[in-house]
Amino acid sequence: MTIHAPIPRPDRRPLTIRLATPRGFCAGVDRAIQIVERALEKYGAPVYVRHEIVHNRHVVERLKAMGAVFVRELDECPDDRPVVFSAHGVPKSVPAGARARDLFFLDATCPLVSKVHVEAERHHAAGRHIILIGHTGHPEVVGTMGQLPAGAISLVETVADAEAFQRPGEAALAYATQTTLSVDDTAEILAVLKRRFPELPDPHKEDICYATTNRQEAVKRLGEGCDLVLVVGSKNSSNSARLVEVAIRAGARDARLVDDAGHVDWSWFDGVSTVGVTAGASAPEPLIAALVDAIADRFDATVVEDAGERETVTFKLPRALTD
Secondary structure: OOOOOOOOOOOOOEEEEEEOOOOOOOHHHHHHHHHHHHHHHHHOOOEEEEOOOOOOHHHHHHHHHHOEEEEOOHHHOOOOOOEEEOOOOOOOHHHHHHHHOOOOEEEOOOHHHHHHHHHHHHHHHOOEEEEEEOOOOOHHHHHHHOOOOOOOEEEEOOHHHHHHOOOOOOOEEEEEEOOOOOHHHHHHHHHHHHHHOOOOOOOOOOOOOHHHHHHHHHHHHHHHHOOEEEEEOOOOOHHHHHHHHHHHHHOOOEEEEEOOHHHOOHHHHOOOOEEEEEEOOOOOHHHHHHHHHHHHHHOEEEEEEOOOOOOOOOOOOOHHHHO
């Protein structure tokens, strides 16, 4: 969606709006949403979705209106309707339970999360104990830890956790990370682990996904020259919350996470001459456009789109939806 230049308002205070590039949907989120939409088109409503398909309230509410039913566990799903697993990934026990009931299911796990699962299994097969850097209770972490037997993975959340971690016996070690972490925070944790366990191998590829990295780099550029940075995203979105932290660390005087334009406190704009606007990887572009419009209604705004990485990644849909 194109964000249009605001109407000049010379009677109001001037304000520069800097738009981050890239922002909003990533390829994994786009694929997951399309899976639910295509399933509704092909099989009709209702289609059941285990957990939120992505962490964005607006996306979830729109899909509910189309006929998606969001549930916590498979026992809430009838036997005769399709089930979609969320983009964050699921423990192995979930598809196993679906197969045991002969449920038809579609796995919307982001392929970059699936890559972490494959790497974890490879390390386990090689006899290594895995240190997983991530946030306790996040669905992606639950899904990754659920790929292997209990005790095969240790979760490390902070630098203090990295200092306190104890190797189980004489086990060789490997590590993996949640895909939506702060790049800088993760580097600090890895520095501690590498100091304590120099033999730790590097991942086959970086686990923090390209979209998370690109959005954090874009926000670093915003933070260097903005009085205020607004991040469009839901509170339970890990990658969105990290963008707020990155903006502050990069030098922004203030940074806020907002669900949409209706959640802006306009007192935040006191003394602000430049505001940065971005969105987490699960936030749709219309919410960003509406936020820019709301700001432009109150100020004599000039919109500047920052130069940044142009993303061209796409992921294939499941064959069942494309046949």
